Amino acid sequence: MSHDYLSIQKHEQKFEQIANAPVRFLSFIEKNRLPLIRDTLYLTQHCWPSLNEKIKMKDLIKLLSELQITDTDKRQVKTVSLLKMISTLVLHKSVTVKGINRVNHISFVTSDRVWVSEDNDLILVNTEGDTLHHLTDVNCKWGGHTVNSSCELLYIEKDGNVKKLSNDNKRISTLIKRRTMWRPSCIYSSPINGDLLIASMYIDGPPGWGTWKAKVEKYHQSGKYKKTIMHIRKGQKLLDQPMYITENHNGDIIMSDWIQGVVVTEQSGRHRFSYKGHPPGPLLKPCGVCSDALLNILVCDDISQTVHMIDNNGSFLSFLFTEQLGIVIPMSLCYDDKTHLLWVGCQNNDRVLVYRYIVRQYSLTSPWNYMSSTIQ
Structure with a gap:
């Protein structure tokens, strides 16, 4: 059990480090054969490719590269309450x-x-x-x-x-x-x-x-x-x-x-x-x-x-x-x-x-x- 617990911790830490860097995170997903993403939602042309085009992984990475994952106060309170x-x-x-x-x-x-x-x-x-x-x-x-x-x-x-x-x-x-x-x-x-x-x-x-x-x-x-x-x-x-x-x-x-x-x-x-x-x-x-x-x-x-x-x-x-x-x-x-x-x-x-x-x-x-x- 201790061995499995430490193994899970290592994967969790690696995932969190990647998740805090959007480009690396999406690249990681791509390597794991993420299916081709198609545009099915209404999005403005200023932010996304044409609705008639397929969204390529490299374009998606570029568009989301500014995202940052942060912990909210609400999440912190929930964790402490446990x-x-x-x-x-x-x-x-x-x-x-x-x-x-x-x-x-x-x-x-x-x-x-x-x-x-x-x-x-x-x-x-x-x-x-x-x-x-x-x-x-x-x-x-x-x-x-x-x-x-x-x-x-x-x-x-x-x-x-x-x-x-x-x-x-x-x-x-x-x-x-x-x-x-x-x-x-x-x-x-x-x-x-x-x-x-x-x-x-x-x-x-x-x-x-x-x-x-x-x-x-x-x-x-x-x-x-x-x-x-x-x-x-x-x-x-x-x-x-x-x-x-x-x-x-x-x-x-x-x-x-x-x-x-x-x-x-x-x-x-x-x-x-x-x-x-x-x-x-x-x-x-x-x-x-x-x-x-x-x-x-x-x-x-x-x-x-x-x-x-x-x-x-x-x-x-x-x-x-x-x-x-x-x-x-x-x-x-x-x-x-x-x-x-x-x-x-x-x-x-x-x-x-x-x-x-x-x-x-x-x-x-x-x-x-x-x-x-x-x-x-």
């Missing part, structure tokens, strides 16, 4: 990553492969722990890499430039060149609009005596600068030492800051809330951060050595992990939106643990509902 949290976490898999001593950060590629980093080492592994690719000229002490919608790796190299590795792992190019004293610390590619979110910081003043300054910059996926987010309001800084950055499904920007805790802003940059821990416990010292399909925010805490779960308005929900579950010092998190599995990296070993705490729920109120939910 999900629920379970009371006990279930260990799905344990992956040992050879060549590292801890897992600083995880970037999801597909359901069977992820990028894992430790300081200057960035490794692509599959669910069996096999090393598929290895980079060393990187600065991944924290959240220094991400994967875009084209499955291309974006990472911060040692000199502060942002590099892009092609999805076949053969070509490296410079996407954003560092030109100031600001040094990028973490990066994230938005699956919503493709924008890049890059948090940077520097010490203003002599070493040991200066103060930290930090900001978040938005870039187009092509590397063109768009916007800077730096202050809550005039005179009040938003960040001190941002270490990890991600985005919630509602568009909120989520940052893990060693001093400020979890800092959340709207897409526009307006500050929504900051979460600094769950009283009466000590202040949060956050590391890796992610969000799940239910809009919950998960953050690793270096003090309590567990994972805090809060809702999308900053209210504490629960501690997600305990030492009994095999998580000793959680460092990094990555949530898979397709399988609803949570990947967790530890600070004290070379393992990535994969857990399930969200499952699909189905309504059995009628045969039709049962059939619909089964098909979905």
